Amino acid sequence: MTVINGYEQSDREQKLTILNLPSLEAAAKKIIPSGGFGYISGGSEDEWTLKQNTMAFNHVQIVPRALTDMEQPSTQTQAFGIDLKTPIMMAPAAAQGLAHARGEAATAEGMAQVGALMAQSTYSSTSIADTAAAGKGAPQFFQLYMSKDWNFNQSLLDEAVKAGAKAIILTVDATVDGYREADIINNFQFPIPMANLTKFSEGDGKGKGIIEIYAAAAQKISPADVRRGSHVFKALANGADLVALARPIIYGLALGGAQGVASVVSHLNDELLIDMQLAGTKTIEDVKRAKLLR
Ligand SMILES: Cc1cc2nc3c(=O)[nH]c(=O)nc-3n(C[C@H](O)[C@H](O)[C@H](O)COP(=O)(O)O)c2cc1C
Numbered sequence: 265m266t267v268i269n270g271y272e273q274s275d276r277e278q279k280l281t282i283l284n285l286p287s288l289e290a291a292a293k294k295i296i297p298s299g300g301f302g303y304i305s306g307g308s309e310d311e312w313t314l315k316q317n318t319m320a321f322n323h324v325q326i327v328p329r330a331l332t333d334m335e336q337p338s339t340q341t342q343a344f345g346i347d348l349k350t351p352i353m354m355a356p357a358a359a360q361g362l363a364h365a366r367g368e369a370a371t372a373e374g375m376a377q378v379g380a381l382m383a384q385s386t387y388s389s390t391s392i393a394d395t396a397a398a399g400k401g402a403p404q405f406f407q408l409y410m411s412k413d414w415n416f417n418q419s420l421l422d423e424a425v426k427a428g429a430k431a432i433i434l435t436v437d438a439t440v441d442g443y444r445e446a447d448i449i450n451n452f453q454f455p456i457p458m459a460n461l462t463k464f465s466e467g468d469g470k471g472k473g474i475i476e477i478y479a480a481a482a483q484k485i486s487p488a489d490v491r492r493g494s495h496v497f498k499a500l501a502n503g504a505d506l507v508a509l510a511r512p513i514i515y516g517l518a519l520g521g522a523q524g525v526a527s528v529v530s531h532l533n534d535e536l537l538i539d540m541q542l543a544g545t546k547t548i549e550d551v552k553r554a555k556l557l558r
Pocket residue numbers: 303304305355356357358385386387407435488489490508509510511512
């Protein structure tokens with residue numbers, strides 16, 4: 265364990281034996297300090313949308329297809345011209361130092377181990393350059409929370425391009441923070457600096473609550489939850505090219521560092537392969553053409 269500003273960070277590095285992704289949350293809760301865990305696991309208000317986002321997948325059924333004379337499906341795919349071993353990717357998620365001392369660097373390493381795409385948040389604990397270096401050339405995206413300070417935006421975009429980011433994700437649906445009761449109860453303030461904010465006029469985020477961090481974000485911007493292999497299948501069959509998830513991978517990060525991250529993606533990918541076989545879909549392109557029952 266590493267202690268930073270009184271906050272206890274996991275420094276585990278191990279492969280995980282996983283029954284299913286939902287079970288990771290309880291295991292991670294035992295090792296992530298309560299303030300950090302509340303921030304990672306919590307949602308807004310009654311957490312109704314958080315629960316509904318996962319449940320919505322269960323109202324759509326995959327049509328099984330037998331006698332298709334196929335075996336060994338493959339999750340190999342291409343998105344934005346990038347070759348990937350799986351359509352499962354890391355969603356941009358802030359402050360992964362709350363889950364592990366190596367933060368996003370370990371996540372990037374784990375995602376690279378399984379040939380999956382990594383996306384890094386503006387509010388990450390490790391810098392764009394350090395996260396890129398940990399991925400050792402594996403494809404990464406950078407997510408921008410657009411600031412009111414355009415010089416800040418420009419300098420982050422320049423840094424992302426320099427570090428080899430393959431695309432920029434612009435988050436447009438989170439111009440303010442939700443009303444998150446877990447953070448209020450825990451009086452949660454980020455104990456760890458956010459590496460990309462160090463050159464920002466408002467400070468590096470350490471000692472601030474999430475509402476204060478969002479105050480610097482541009483509010484005036486114009487113009488998924490995923491837990492099971494079957495959810496990934498359904499998202500692809502609904503038109504997605506990639507399926508991003510954050511919380512289960514962050515729990516894997518806390519429980520096993522880079523190897524934990526790789527274990528989570530591998531497990532979910534194995535579930536997806538079973539669904540692919542039973543639905544008679546040999547490739548991800550076949551999955552995208554598969555029929556769903558609503
Ligand atoms: C702890 C945490 C931090 C997040 N930080 C960001 C962020 O910095 N930028 C962003 O665009 N989305 C952020 N998200 C949203 C994720 O990108 C993603 O949409 C969502 O978490 C997916 O749901 P899941 O975590 O339940 O898989 C965050 C989510 C979590 C759980």
